[in-house]
Amino acid sequence: MSAPLVTADDRTEHDLERFRNALGEALQFWGHELLDDPGTEELAETARVSGRFMARQVGGRMSRASILLAGAAAHLDAVSELRNALPDVRRWHMSAALRAVTAARSLLAGPARA
Numbered sequence: 001m002s003a004p005l006v007t008a009d010d011r012t013e014h015d016l017e018r019f020r021n022a023l024g025e026a027l028q029f030w031g032h033e034l035l036d037d038p039g040t041e042e043l044a045e046t047a048r049v050s051g052r053f054m055a056r057q058v059g060g061r062m063s064r065a066s067i068l069l070a071g072a073a074a075h076l077d078a079v080s081e082l083r084n085a086l087p088d089v090r091r092w093h094m095s096a097a098l099r100a101v102t103a104a105r106s107l108l109a110g111p112a113r114a
Contacts (some may be wrong), residue, residue: 013087016079019094023047023076026101029109040094044076047101054104065104072100 023043024034030050034042051069054062075097079090 015091016087016094019091019098023072023094023098023101026098026105029105040076040079043097044073044080047073047076047097061107065107068100068104068107072097072104075100 020038020040020043024038027034027043027046027050030046030053032046032050034046038046047069051066051073054066054069057063057066075093078093079097082090082093
């Protein structure tokens, strides 16, 4: 019996789903309740709203986190625009969005600097 054929596109779609789930979990740090299976538009809007909230706060860390979240939203917007084409580019944007959200979260969760 031969193994089922797995194409690069199958792996890419699996990666995109994994990134969407990870982004949904990471964005819950800001108190957002997301759907069980959030789409990229919903994730982008959640990152954008969180970034706007952070921008209103005073402090260097908050400002930097806001910029990172705005960048994540821009990457997610690109994924939405490239919906049916260029799977590797979509995966790169999803990865970049996850890195930005993770960096913003780490920035706020890290120890205070003197």
